[in-house]
Amino acid sequence: MIEAILTLGISGLAFGVLLGVAARKFRVEQDPRISKIIEVLPGANCGGCGFPGCSGLAAAIVGGQAPVNACTVGGNAVAEKVAEIMGVQALAVAAKVAVVYCQGSLDVAEKKAEYVGIEDCRALDQLGGVKGCPYGCLGLGSCVKACKFGAMYMSPQGIPVVIREKCTGCGACVKACPRKIIELVPADKQVHILCRSYDKGPQVRKYCKLGCIACQACVRACPLKAISTDRGTLARIDYSLCDNCEICVSKCPVKTIVSYKVREEKAVS
Amino acid sequence: MLRTRALSGGVHLDDRKISSGKPVEFAGIPPEIVLFMSQHTGAPAKPVVKAGDHVLAGQVVGEAQSFVSASVHASTSGTVKAVEDRYHPILAKPSTAVVIEPDGKGEIWEGIAPGSDDISTLSPEDIVKIARNAGLVGLGGAAFPTAVKLSPPKDKPIDVYLLNGAECEPYLTCDARLMVEEADEIVFGFRAMMKAVGAPRGIVCIEDNKPEAIMAMERAISGKSGIELCILKTRYPQGGEKQLIQVVLGREVPPPPGLPFDVGVVVSNVGTAYSLAKAIRTGMPLVDRVVTVTGAVGSPSNFRVLLGTPVSFLIEKAGGYTGEPGKVIMGGPMMGISLPRTDVPVLKGTTGIVVMTKDEVNLDKPLPCIRCGRCVDSCPLRLLPVWIAAYSDRGMYEEAEKYRALDCCECGVCAYRCPSRRPLVQSIRLAKQAIMEERRARAQKVSG
Ligand code: SF4
Ligand code: SF4
Ligand code: SF4
Ligand code: SF4
Numbered sequence: 215m216i217e218a219i220l221t222l223g224i225s226g227l228a229f230g231v232l233l234g235v236a237a238r239k240f241r242v243e244q245d246p247r248i249s250k251i252i253e254v255l256p257g258a259n260c261g262g263c264g265f266p267g268c269s270g271l272a273a274a275i276v277g278g279q280a281p282v283n284a285c286t287v288g289g290n291a292v293a294e295k296v297a298e299i300m301g302v303q304a305l306a307v308a309a310k311v312a313v314v315y316c317q318g319s320l321d322v323a324e325k326k327a328e329y330v331g332i333e334d335c336r337a338l339d340q341l342g343g344v345k346g347c348p349y350g351c352l353g354l355g356s357c358v359k360a361c362k363f364g365a366m367y368m369s370p371q372g373i374p375v376v377i378r379e380k381c382t383g384c385g386a387c388v389k390a391c392p393r394k395i396i397e398l399v400p401a402d403k404q405v406h407i408l409c410r411s412y413d414k415g416p417q418v419r420k421y422c423k424l425g426c427i428a429c430q431a432c433v434r435a436c437p438l439k440a441i442s443t444d445r446g447t448l449a450r451i452d453y454s455l456c457d458n459c460e461i462c463v464s465k466c467p468v469k470t471i472v473s474y475k476v477r478e479e480k481a482v483s
Numbered sequence: 484m485l486r487t488r489a490l491s492g493g494v495h496l497d498d499r500k501i502s503s504g505k506p507v508e509f510a511g512i513p514p515e516i517v518l519f520m521s522q523h524t525g526a527p528a529k530p531v532v533k534a535g536d537h538v539l540a541g542q543v544v545g546e547a548q549s550f551v552s553a554s555v556h557a558s559t560s561g562t563v564k565a566v567e568d569r570y571h572p573i574l575a576k577p578s579t580a581v582v583i584e585p586d587g588k589g590e591i592w593e594g595i596a597p598g599s600d601d602i603s604t605l606s607p608e609d610i611v612k613i614a615r616n617a618g619l620v621g622l623g624g625a626a627f628p629t630a631v632k633l634s635p636p637k638d639k640p641i642d643v644y645l646l647n648g649a650e651c652e653p654y655l656t657c658d659a660r661l662m663v664e665e666a667d668e669i670v671f672g673f674r675a676m677m678k679a680v681g682a683p684r685g686i687v688c689i690e691d692n693k694p695e696a697i698m699a700m701e702r703a704i705s706g707k708s709g710i711e712l713c714i715l716k717t718r719y720p721q722g723g724e725k726q727l728i729q730v731v732l733g734r735e736v737p738p739p740p741g742l743p744f745d746v747g748v749v750v751s752n753v754g755t756a757y758s759l760a761k762a763i764r765t766g767m768p769l770v771d772r773v774v775t776v777t778g779a780v781g782s783p784s785n786f787r788v789l790l791g792t793p794v795s796f797l798i799e800k801a802g803g804y805t806g807e808p809g810k811v812i813m814g815g816p817m818m819g820i821s822l823p824r825t826d827v828p829v830l831k832g833t834t835g836i837v838v839m840t841k842d843e844v845n846l847d848k849p850l851p852c853i854r855c856g857r858c859v860d861s862c863p864l865r866l867l868p869v870w871i872a873a874y875s876d877r878g879m880y881e882e883a884e885k886y887r888a889l890d891c892c893e894c895g896v897c898a899y900r901c902p903s904r905r906p907l908v909q910s911i912r913l914a915k916q917a918i919m920e921e922r923r924a925r926a927q928k929v930s931g
Contacts, residue, residue, distance in 0.1 A: 326824055327823040327824075328846065330846050330847075330906075331906045331909050332876065332906055332909055332910060332913070336913055336916065337909055337910075337912075337913050339576075340909075340912060340913070340916065341575055341821065342570070342572075342823045342824075343575075343823060346824075348577050412568060412577065
């Protein structure tokens with residue numbers, strides 16, 4: 215066995231050397247625009263664009279597989295520069311930030327089980343999680359680990375928090391979350407219904423103090439008719455209609471609806 | 484008597500079959516029946532009833548939608564309370580289910596008509612059709628639709644059919660009890676299976692820790708031409724399809740997508756043969772199965788359980804918890820899945836419910852790998868669990884795939900043998916999931 219491991223270590227090294235040599239030898243001429251674009255991209259290599267790193271995106275833009283504004287991290291400034299290199303008109307990038315649609319921290323959500331195993335939300339998801347809610351956050355922070363910009367942290371009660379000012383909207387956390395409870399939302403939208411449970415009201419009440427019970431109070435309260443219930447069991451805001459008036463926030467009996475405007479103003483004062 | 488080969492890898496486990504002397508008894512009609520549309524390998528069935536409908540035992544509530552799928556039938560009479568998402572114990576997420584409030588009468592649907600007591604009157608196609616209409620799936624755990632298994636591709640002749648009565652998981656005794664009590668029915672079903680695939684030879688495989696079952700089956704097959712008995716030395720995971728083929732016949736099933744068909748073999752569980760026999764004789768589809776409820780419960784038992792019966796109801800029936808429950812496992816302790824809740828129903832593939840006390844569950848954190856190589860020595864598929872897991876833990880799924888992560892049958896032997904208690908199987912499962920997701924994404928990109 216020891217032998218086997220040594221061999222593996224050695225062959226790993228050997229491959230590394232070979233690759234280095236090969237890379238030098240087989241280097242091919244590439245479109246000069248690619249390296250120019252790589253220079254203007256942020257270099258975060260976050261993969262948020264869906265391509266393998268910034269160089270991957272650069273090649274894709276030149277190859278026509280990606281638009282010039284594909285890098286959300288770089289925003290408008292980068293999009294403009296890339297457009298210039300490509301000789302096209304830049305399209306505006308809508309700034310988006312990540313929103314975690316669950317407030318089921320351990321002080322508000324019922325804990326049903328104990329978990330021993332790998333610290334990865336996907337692994338826990340294969341087992342159903344430890345909380346009563348089968349839709350909510352699993353609490354192992356895979357999203358936080360995926361964020362390359364330090365824009366997320368776990369609250370002491372085990373719910374991820376997005377630092378909105380730092381979030382670049384790269385979407386890495388969205389991809390990392392097996393429960394699909396993180397979404398990218400236009401940054402100017404500040405009112406959110408933080409729940410993704412499709413269980414019926416009485417059931418939700420049993421396991422979470424802050425879960426949506428689909429009472430429809432917000433649906434009725436919204437003057438712009440921006441809220442409707444999805445499958446009849448979960449209220450959702452149509453962000454294209456919402457103007458952050460916050461009327462629904464105070465109407466929700468279980469405090470599922472949160473306004474970051476309030477939070478941010480509080481933080482300022 | 485057949486000469487068997489040694490299982491490569493594997494372990495000898497303390498078998499703890501504490502319920503082996505308990506005759507199968509009916510668990511009763513629970514207050515609620517939850518029938519998932521997805522309780523088999525393949526496409527989910529489509530609900531064909533709605534809230535308010537009155538249904539009778541044996542009536543179809545979910546229709547198979549494709550070739551690899553299975554219909555779902557009401558397991559007792561009552562009113563459909565809802566067709567809604569419920570927490571699925573194996574998928575570990577909400578999934579569509581038909582929820583029935585039983586009326587306690589257990590009335591049988593008028594469409595159920597007694598069939599034949601004579602296999603010679605049935606054609607292979609008849610038998611496949613019966614299995615399909617009965618919603619029959621493999622009852623050993625994997626829940627693969629039986630009708631598909633009974634229809635091997637024309638270019639792959641089957642020369643041997645193995646009847647799997649190994650039951651190598653500790654604690655479980657449902658198959659052993661069924662063999663003791665229903666040997667003749669099992670053999671009847673087995674003969675039908677052999678006829679369906681045209682196998683001239685059938686072998687009943689049982690581990691040597693079940694002497695009563697061996698005796699019963701030996702008696703039942705005597706005088707039946709083409710069927711022999713093979714007694715295996717008890718070793719885990721010998722009951723795995725590939726392992727059984729290797730041990731009994733010395734044939735090696737190629738890695739996935741290779742199937743037993745490729746080496747001229749079909750394997751079915753004894754419970755499946757029994758349910759097929761019932762479907763042939765009485766026309767009754769798969770609506771119940773034998774489930775072992777064991778471990779830290781008042782009276783470890785073997786129950787005949789209506790599909791859809793809640794686990795909590797069965798634990799209650801078995802005398803409730805003794806001591807503080809730590810883990811409730813659906814399936815056997817090695818390959819089963821620990822449940823985060825007990826309000827989940829028995830599925831077609833549920834072999835047992837094993838309760839472990841808090842003291843029995845080791846909650847210690849895993850230690851670093853000491854490179855002892857025990858996982859490598861014990862893997863029955865000759866994989867390198869330590870490497871697959873290490874790559875998985877680092878998110879290097881392509882490498883994990885190269886190390887044949889997808890071949891892993893999740894038998895759990897590697898993790899069991901690991902002195903550092905590393906969650907090897909969990910890491911490998913995660914890699915498998917990631918690899919499959921990646922493949923699907925790639926396929927989508929290609930087609931889209
Ligand atoms: S919080 Fe999410 S979207 Fe925002 S920077 Fe981090 S990973 Fe990207
Ligand atoms: S990845 Fe999803 S489930 Fe895991 S901590 Fe983040 S939000 Fe919660
Ligand atoms: S008011 Fe609150 S609980 Fe009621 S539907 Fe709206 S978000 Fe859900
Ligand atoms: S790697 Fe898979 S097949 Fe091999 S011992 Fe571990 S669980 Fe079993």
